[in-house]
Amino acid sequence: MPVNLAPIDPALLFPVAGVEIGIASAGIKKVGxxxxxxxQIADGAxxxxxxxxxxxxxxxVRICQKNLQQYLATxxxxxxxVINTGNANAGTGLDGLARxxxxxxxxxxxxxxxxxxxxPFSTGVILEPLPSEKIIAVLPAAKANLSASNWATAANAIMTTDIxxxxxxxxxxxxxxxxxxxGIAKGSGMIHPNMATMLGFVATDAAISQALLQEMLLAATDASFNSITVDGDTSTNDSYIAIATGLAGNTEITDASSSDYATLRAAIEQVSHFLAQAIVRDGEGATKFITINVAGGATYAECKAVGYAIGRSPLVKTAFFxxxxxxxxILAAIGYAGISDLDVDQIEVRLDDVLVAIHGGRNPEYQESQGQAVMNQAxxxxxxxxNRGEYRATVWTCDFSYDYVKINADYRS
Amino acid sequence: MPVNLAPIDPALLFPVAGVEIGIASAGIKKVGxxxxxxxQIADGAxxxxxxxxxxxxxxxVRICQKNLQQYLATxxxxxxxVINTGNANAGTGLDGLARxxxxxxxxxxxxxxxxxxxxPFSTGVILEPLPSEKIIAVLPAAKANLSASNWATAANAIMTTDIxxxxxxxxxxxxxxxxxxxGIAKGSGMIHPNMATMLGFVATDAAISQALLQEMLLAATDASFNSITVDGDTSTNDSYIAIATGLAGNTEITDASSSDYATLRAAIEQVSHFLAQAIVRDGEGATKFITINVAGGATYAECKAVGYAIGRSPLVKTAFFxxxxxxxxILAAIGYAGISDLDVDQIEVRLDDVLVAIHGGRNPEYQESQGQAVMNQAxxxxxxxxNRGEYRATVWTCDFSYDYVKINADYRS
Known part of the structure; x- marks a missing residue:
């Protein structure tokens, strides 16, 4: 079961003016x-x-990029x-593009x-032809189902190995x-930036210029979907889309230094954060949710590199399991994170607030029972x-369990 | 069980003149x-x-580096x-150095x-104080046991999670x-260059200059221990040592372009290769031995990066399991290997000699039964x-099984 991920309450998912969602069953992998x-998005969004x-x-992904460029140009x-699950339409060559x-x-x-x-968006198995005719056949049904209050249903319909x-x-x-x-997102395995095997969609009825929406989305992505890892595998299909319909009636945000920009950005980041963490909480086989905070770096990049070295280490992850x-x-992973002039004697490592390692070795006052108490938590x-600078970064990951192997060994069968 | 790794025949491990080995039981982790x-190495080696x-x-490792520098200087x-197993003496700070x-x-x-x-060499658990007094106490017993024919016993005595x-x-x-x-080596988990969690020792009675021995060792390491991965974790203790006692009576090799140099280098490489592959065959939980050949790269480094992206992908490794x-x-891993101008339409992927992918997609003539037949092999x-250059590289890896998780979740208990 996912780690501390509360079930969705559809009543708490507010509709977004100008966005309607319809769901259908195309029988791509499983009938029904x-x-x-x-x-469907209102004109002018x-x-x-x-x-x-x-x-x-x-x-x-290629078609999305092409069509977004055309949108910017025209x-x-x-x-x-249009989002399908069950088939990623990746590694499918020219036929995949045509479909x-x-x-x-x-x-x-x-x-x-x-x-x-x-x-278009697809998620599922790679290297198999997309049955596009099945999807096309149910588009009328999806259209007939369009409603502003289908967010919870959509969050279910885009899942693959997600629980x-x-x-x-x-x-x-x-x-x-x-x-x-x-916002909604899916993803559970093949999760590593850039980005995770994830699809994410966030919509707002705020009015904001396209350039600032893009800027806001990039910033929110870096601190959310680009700060998580489940298995270190960067997917072929990752996409995170922001929609701003402009129907809320606010004056269009066009100034990145305005307080409205800051307020909206904070809300987009909050939603992105929640969704990214939800992917880790539902990481394949996860039993623990692990937050890796790296502080005191000389650069942001090196903090993130240390976070990722720890977060993707199978040895660290199996120990947490x-x-x-x-x-x-953990020390070994810090050591191979690629900081060539790292002085390990300066490093402090804490599990929650238990000081574990200092001066290149174990904290003399550390008792294993303290570490054990923290490790027992979810x-x-x-x-x-x-201790070499002022930068910091956070990476989220989960543990590595028997079920991770089971899920990925059995995924196609 | 290791994948196609024949038991050692002690009769086939030739003694090396000037090298004697003694084993003892210090009770570091387990009594007996x-x-x-x-x-012990002859003077002048x-x-x-x-x-x-x-x-x-x-x-x-720090002491080795210091003492080797002193040797070069004086x-x-x-x-x-002196090699102990059961404790890595890593993450042990000043106390570890003193011990x-x-x-x-x-x-x-x-x-x-x-x-x-x-x-000195240590391998085992990290972050625990080394019981150096136990090791020191059995040095007389190890000395009394010195013999030129103890290679097989030593290969056993240096193991940790190795089977x-x-x-x-x-x-x-x-x-x-x-x-x-x-040569002998140990290693099974925390295996990723540079280098693997491995200790390796190769000895020859050839006469060769120190500079050429070092050069030969570096080349042999790159194509062996620095071309394998089990879990992507670079260890704190990796060491590969070459000893040349010079007692065989050959004229000292001092010319890197001589045929004697080439012959000895080939022999050192053959031994290094075998040992590195043996580590993968005995990778924690391994059931498959996988050779990843990457050809047609613009650089050697990019070929190796592709090999490692595949070789450390948990998704690839669980699928092989x-x-x-x-x-x-496999395609996804190639795609995130970091070649920013990679044209995926040029790539061909074969399982053994079955052409699986071409022109950015599945080979139209590929039948899953062909892939299945190859996947069933060990x-x-x-x-x-x-298809973008003339370079090539090979990486060896194993699959990722339930037993990998089991071994690493239970390692200390």
Whole structure:
């Protein structure tokens, strides 16, 4: 079961004016499973996107990038997203691109826009042809299902190996108007930046310029989806999309130094944070949620490198699974994180607030019973002080269990 | 059980003139287990070493580096190695350094040399104080046990989580003289360059200059211990030592372009190769031995990066454990290996000689039954053609099984 991830309460997921969602069952992998999600967006909305850096990026990622570029060039706004689970349409060559385009074209003719105004998303098995005809066949059903209150259903419909749906919502006041920010995400394995095997969608009815929405999304992504790891595998399909419909009635945000910008950015970050952490809490086989805080670095990048070295170490992760305070493995990971002039004698390592290591060795006053008490918890923080600068970074990860192997050895069967 | 790793035949491990080995039981972790190995080296031998790049390198690694520097500066040859298992003496600060020095001093007084002529090695749990007094107490017993024919016993005595001892031996003719090269190694988990959690010792009775011995060792290490991964964790204690006693009677090799140099280097590489592969075959929980050949790269480094991205991917490794030809995971790993201008449409991927992927997608003629047949084997090669240059590299890895988690979750208990 996911680590401390409360079930979604659909009543707490506020609809976003100008966004409607319809779900259908295309039978891509399993008959009857809701696997196709259509998100219709009001005309004139701003849309921004961040995508995987994997060179084997999937066909839908390429089409998304192309269509977003066209949107920036022409101002013809994005009107729909189509998301399927069960097949990633990655490693599928020209055929995969053609099938993603067919889905865009069919959606466009269904909704009355152009194919370039549709963004496609896929998640699931790699290297298998996408049954695009099945998805196209259920687009009318998805359209008939369109509703502003389908966020919780969509959070379920985009899952793959996820156990729990991931969604959250918040409201703020901008310019005297109530503004909603609601987001959903999926992801559980192949989770490592840039980014995770994740799809994320956050929508707001705030009015904001496209350039600032993109900037806000990048910042929010870095501190959320680009700060998590489950297994160190960067996916082919990662996408995080922000939609701002502008229907809340606030004056359009065009100044990055304004307080409205700061307020909205904080709300987007809060939603992104929650979703990214939810992915780790639901990491394949996870039994522990681990926060790695690295402080005192000479650069942000080196703090993150130390966090990731720890967060992706199978030895660290299996020790956490066993609740075994085998903390030398943490030191070893710090040591190979790539900081060539690291003075290990300066480093302090704490489990929660228990000082474990100092001056390059074990804290003489540390008792294993203290470490054991922390390790027995479901939520653990590893706090590293490098004592060589003022930068800090946080990475979230989970432990590595038998179930991780089981899930990934059995995934296709 | 290790993958296709034949038991050691002690009769095939040729003694090396000038090298004697004694074993003892210090009771470091388990009473009665042979855990302390003393290797005595004839005066005048050349010794070269390669060590972990982990910044949290263990106390014995620091002492080795210091003593080897002193040897290079003074010419006072290294006379003994002392190896303990059960405790890594890493993350042990000043106390760890002092204890490693105490072992060197005690060995020196036992054998009649200086402490700087002794190299210490430790392997086992990190962050626990080394019970150096136990090791020192059994040095007389180890000395009494010294024999030229103890290689097989030593290969057993240096193991930690290893299931099988790792040793090999070869003979060549240099300058009309029979020359022996014999090596042992240990390692099974925390295996990733630079280097693996491994200790390796190779000895020859060839006469060769120290500079050329060091050069030969570096080259052999790169193509062996620095081309393997089990879990992506670079250890704190990795050490690979070459000893050349010069007692075979050949004219000293001082020219790197001589045929004698080439012959000896090939023998050292053959032994290094065997030992490195043996570590992967005995990788924690391994059921498959996987060779990843990456060809057609623009640089050697990028070929190795692709090999390692595949070789350390938990998703790839669990799929191999399940004999599941889920080959999209290989493409994903290639895609995130860090080649920013990689054209994925140029890549060909073969499982053994079955062409799986081409032109950025699945080979249209590929049948899953072909992939399944290869995946069912215990030895599998993944052959990647990048089609962007002339470089190539090979990385060896194993699969990722329930037993990997079990071994590492239970290691200390």
């Amino acid at each position: 499973r809701q696997d196709t999600t259509l998100i 701003r849309v921004a996107g961040v995508f995987t850096l994997n060179r084997f990026c999937a066909a839908p 101002g013809q706004s994005i009107r729909a997203l 993603a385009e067919q889905i865009c074209a069919a959606t466009a003719s269904e909704l009355g826009c152009t194919a370039a105004q549709v963004l 729990a749906p991931k969604a959250t919502s918040t409201q703020i006041v901008l310019d005297g108007k109530t503004v909603t920010v609601t 066993a609740s075994d305070p085998n903390l030398g493995r 939520e653990i923080s590893i706090n590293i002080q490098l | 287990r042979q855990d302390t190995t003393l290797i 050349r010794v070269a070493g390669v060590f972990t790049l982990n910044r949290f390198c263990a106390a014995p 010419g006072q040859s290294i006379r003994a190695l 490693a020095e105490q072992i060197c001093a005690a060995t020196a007084s036992e054998l009649g040399c200086t402490a700087a002529q002794v190299l 099988a001892p790792k040793a090999t031996s070869t003979q060549i003719v240099l300058d009309g003289k029979t020359v022996t090269v014999t 399940a004999s599941d030809p889920n080959l999209g995971r 030895e599998i090669s993944i052959n990647i053609q990048l």
